[in-house]
Amino acid sequence: MALEQSVVDTLKAISTATITTVLLKKGLRNVWLRGTKPLAPGQPRLVGPAFTLRFVPAREDLATPASWASPISTRAAIEAMPAGCIAVVDAMGVTDAGIFGDILCARMLKRGVVALITDGVVRDVAGVLGTGLPVWCNGVAAPPSVAGLTFVAWQQPIACGGVAVFPDDVIVVDDDGAVLIPAALLPEVLAEAPEQERTEAWIMNEVGRDVPLPGLYPMNADTKARYEAAKKDGTA
Structure with a gap:
C-alpha cells in the first residue's frame, strides 16, 4: 500500500x-x-x-x-x-x-x-x-x-x-x-492529530505567558472557550 x-x-x-x-x-x-x-x-x-x-x-x-x-x-x-x-x-x-x-x-x-x-x-x-x-x-x-x-x-x-x-x-x-x-485507523488519526498538535502549541504559548497549569492542561471550559476564540481570531 x-x-x-x-x-x-x-x-x-x-x-x-x-x-x-x-x-x-x-x-x-x-x-x-x-x-x-x-x-x-x-x-x-x-x-x-x-x-x-x-x-x-x-x-x-x-x-x-x-x-x-x-x-x-x-x-x-x-x-x-x-x-x-x-x-x-x-x-x-x-x-x-x-x-x-x-x-x-x-x-x-x-x-x-x-x-x-x-x-x-x-x-x-x-x-x-x-x-x-x-x-x-x-x-x-x-x-x-x-x-x-x-x-x-x-x-x-x-x-x-x-x-x-x-x-x-x-x-x-x-x-x-x-x-x-493501524491501517484501519489512519483516517481518524489524520482527522484528529493535527488539531491535537494545534491545541498543544497554543497551550505551550500560554505556558510561556505564565498561565498556571490547572485548568489549562487539560483545558477546562473557560480555557476551551479562550482557545476557540483564539482560533477564530487567528492567534491559535
Whole structure:
C-alpha cells in the first residue's frame, strides 16, 4: 500500500508523542515499538507503510552463511521492498547479532526504502551510517545475523518491540522512536492529530505567558472557550 503524498506530509508534521495520545484516546496503548532508537542524531521524522521481516531463534542447520543465498533470505526480501516503505524487522530483541550491515542497507536505499526499524541491532555501523539510510534500532553488534537468528519470512504479521505489526500498517518514526498506526485507523488519526498538535502549541504559548497549569492542561471550559476564540481570531 503506497501512501498518498498528502498523507505523508500531514504525518510528518505530527510528533509520535501526539500520535500515541490520539491512539490512547481510542483505547490503543501498545503502539510504540520498544528498543527503536535513532542510530544517528538528527534523523528526520519519517512516514511509510510497514514492510515486515521476521527472524526466529538461530537453529544450527538453518542459520548458516549458506542461508544467505536461499530463496527465503533477507536478500530476497529486500528485492521485494517497494519504494516508500519502511522496513520493520522482528529480531526478538536480540542484541548480539546484527541483522543488517552496510551492503544490505545500501541496497535498501537504492530501492527507495525510507528507513529501517528493528528491535534488534545492526552491524558494520560505520558503513551503515555511510549509506545514509535512516535506521532506528537497539544498538550495534559485530556478529552476523546467523550467529543468533534465523530469517524465516517477510510481509507477514510480526512482533517488533512488543507491538503487533501487520504489513501496510503505517509507521511514523522520530527522535522518540517508532509508532504504529493501524491501517484501519489512519483516517481518524489524520482527522484528529493535527488539531491535537494545534491545541498543544497554543497551550505551550500560554505556558510561556505564565498561565498556571490547572485548568489549562487539560483545558477546562473557560480555557476551551479562550482557545476557540483564539482560533477564530487567528492567534491559535
